[in-house]
Amino acid sequence: MPKYVIVGACAAGTGAVEAIREVDPVGTITIISEEQCSQYSRPMISDFVSGKADLNKMKVRDDNFWSNNKVEALNGKKATSLNLAEHTVTLDNGDKISFEKLLIATGGKPFVPKMEGSDKDGVYTFTNFSDAERLAQRITETHAKSAIVIGAGLIGISVTEALTKRGLKVTMVELQEKILSLLLDPQASDIVEAIVRKAGVNIVTGQSVQRIVGKPENDKAVGSVLLTKGETIPCDLVIVAIGVVPRTDLVVGTEVKTNRGIVVDSSMQTNVESVYASGDVAEAYDFILNQNRLLPLWPLAVQEGKVAGYNMAGKKTVYSGGTNMSSLKYFGVPIVSIGLANPKPDPALEILVKSDAAKGEYKKLVLKDNIIVGMTFLGSIERSGVLFYLMKNKVNVAKFKQDLLSDDFGLANLPASLRKRMNLEE
Amino acid sequence: MVKRIVAKQEACMGCGICEVSCTTQHSKSKDPVKAYNREHPRPISRVRLEMSKPVSFAIQCRHCDDAPCAQACLTGAMHKDEETGLVTHNKDKCMGCWTCVMVCPYGAIKVDKEGHIIAKCDQCVELDTPACVANCPNGALSVKEVKP
Numbered sequence: 001m002p003k004y005v006i007v008g009a010c011a012a013g014t015g016a017v018e019a020i021r022e023v024d025p026v027g028t029i030t031i032i033s034e035e036q037c038s039q040y041s042r043p044m045i046s047d048f049v050s051g052k053a054d055l056n057k058m059k060v061r062d063d064n065f066w067s068n069n070k071v072e073a074l075n076g077k078k079a080t081s082l083n084l085a086e087h088t089v090t091l092d093n094g095d096k097i098s099f100e101k102l103l104i105a106t107g108g109k110p111f112v113p114k115m116e117g118s119d120k121d122g123v124y125t126f127t128n129f130s131d132a133e134r135l136a137q138r139i140t141e142t143h144a145k146s147a148i149v150i151g152a153g154l155i156g157i158s159v160t161e162a163l164t165k166r167g168l169k170v171t172m173v174e175l176q177e178k179i180l181s182l183l184l185d186p187q188a189s190d191i192v193e194a195i196v197r198k199a200g201v202n203i204v205t206g207q208s209v210q211r212i213v214g215k216p217e218n219d220k221a222v223g224s225v226l227l228t229k230g231e232t233i234p235c236d237l238v239i240v241a242i243g244v245v246p247r248t249d250l251v252v253g254t255e256v257k258t259n260r261g262i263v264v265d266s267s268m269q270t271n272v273e274s275v276y277a278s279g280d281v282a283e284a285y286d287f288i289l290n291q292n293r294l295l296p297l298w299p300l301a302v303q304e305g306k307v308a309g310y311n312m313a314g315k316k317t318v319y320s321g322g323t324n325m326s327s328l329k330y331f332g333v334p335i336v337s338i339g340l341a342n343p344k345p346d347p348a349l350e351i352l353v354k355s356d357a358a359k360g361e362y363k364k365l366v367l368k369d370n371i372i373v374g375m376t377f378l379g380s381i382e383r384s385g386v387l388f389y390l391m392k393n394k395v396n397v398a399k400f401k402q403d404l405l406s407d408d409f410g411l412a413n414l415p416a417s418l419r420k421r422m423n424l425e426e
Numbered sequence: 427m428v429k430r431i432v433a434k435q436e437a438c439m440g441c442g443i444c445e446v447s448c449t450t451q452h453s454k455s456k457d458p459v460k461a462y463n464r465e466h467p468r469p470i471s472r473v474r475l476e477m478s479k480p481v482s483f484a485i486q487c488r489h490c491d492d493a494p495c496a497q498a499c500l501t502g503a504m505h506k507d508e509e510t511g512l513v514t515h516n517k518d519k520c521m522g523c524w525t526c527v528m529v530c531p532y533g534a535i536k537v538d539k540e541g542h543i544i545a546k547c548d549q550c551v552e553l554d555t556p557a558c559v560a561n562c563p564n565g566a567l568s569v570k571e572v573k574p
Contacts, residue, residue, distance in 0.1 A: 410474070424532075
């Protein structure tokens with residue numbers, strides 16, 4: 001009987017394997033993946049579509065990763081049901097696999113709202129390699145000229161950039177009033193919007209697509225979209241890039257507790273002993289909001305997977321938490337945005353902003369009781385990690401607050417005691 | 427034992443020769459004038475002089491044991507080598523997503539805007555002594571062997 005069974009071989013699954021092997025070099029590991037090649041970088045699929053990366057470049061671990069770690073990898077298999085009493089997972093081919101410790105790392109699936117015409121030929125989602133492969137192939141084969149991207153968040157902007165690089169005319173349609181609204185405040189969003197428009201992208205905000213309409217000569221193929229305010233935009237493709245929802249199907253009807261995602265404790269264990277969950281499927285700890293929530297982000301999934309792996313292998317480890325944090329590279333504007341970067345008005349929050357339009361730079365910090373709880377760095381991001389360190393470690397910044405946004409703020413501005421703690425000097 | 431470059435704040439004069447040496451060492455020509463004036467893309471110093479008078483010291487990748495950059499890397503370009511203790515960066519795999527920059531507590535990962543990737547200290551593995559250490563005129567940088 002395999003000691004460890006992991007369902008899902010993406011970021012969290014990979015992290016878990018590495019952690020288990022650090023602690024337990026011999027316990028058998030079986031990993032189940034629906035994809036044929038699993039250890040690739042999902043955030044890189046836009047580079048695949050734009051032609052900048054092939055599957056080889058996208059591999060986050062080398063081809064021998066599973067065998068080097070003595071993992072039995074069941075690629076192209078789907079876990080269809082879970083029996084907690086028997087401690088078994090059943091696969092789509094009927095095979096039953098027993099486990100001592102189970103990690104559910106099934107990730108998320110793209111959210112596609114109910115929309116007339118969403119079954120038409122030419123509608124795509126954009127989360128995994130096969131999505132990207134099908135989209136790239138379609139563009140090559142049909143010489144598609146234009147696309148509508150629904151959603152102007154992380155996925156939306158990444159696919160928009162890829163399609164623009166391929167020469168398509170893209171219109172982003174965003175329900176919120178501003179693009180990247182989960183990451184940026186209106187001022188930062190406007191800066192990015194201007195740059196994206198300059199690259200030839202059309203942006204429609206405050207609206208959604210109410211219907212996808214077929215081509216006059218072929219109703220089954222995408223021909224245009226009808227927006228909620230009545231405008232029609234012709235297009236060859238529609239990419240739904242609204243976000244992902246947790247793939248909790250495996251635990252539905254079992255004792256494993258779910259909210260929006262699978263509920264876990266600080267060891268990434270579910271309410272059922274020996275059953276763990278990590279990554280986009282789980283609701284893990286947010287150290288800024290001080291609560292568990294869905295945070296479907298690659299680096300956090302790796303961390304959560306690692307914590308689960310350590311605990312499964314018997315090394316007690318507590319997940320220190322993540323928060324809404326992303327860095328962006330799209331359209332040549334480097335951005336780092338973390339935590340409460342766009343908070344609702346709150347007298348308890350202190351907001352520091354420095355904007356330099358000529359340099360294309362924008363910096364913002366949100367403080368609460370002199371502790372950084374949110375930040376955006378746009379344009380110049382090189383030392384943003386220092387600020388993130390202060391945020392994550394809840395360092396009181398009262399004494400050097402006035403320096404935080406200066407161009408040359410760095411490690412030398414930190415108090416000597418903190419520099420010592422960071423082991424900066426001999 | 428793994429190597430770590432350590433800075434001595436009291437000995438640092440803030441001259442910036444470490445940055446010049448690093449840039450030159452990571453240039454094609456290995457010549458400072460050509461490196462700064464004629465090479466495109468311009469080579470990047472992977473060490474930074476941190477200064478807030480009177481405090482100054484040089485900082486480069488600490489090759490951290492827990493290597494948050496390698497853990498956060500979206501592509502596998504950043505890797506913690508367990509044998510040498512070095513955090514290595516594979517340029518061919520890097521997509522310039524800046525995730526490592528976001529999580530580096532030392533701000534030690536440099537943004538190569540021209541190349542759309544990052545650049546970081548490789549401890550000049552091809553040299554006996556890293557260029558910044560060898561060229562510091564006042565002994566403010568040294569290589570220390572530490573337990574992994």
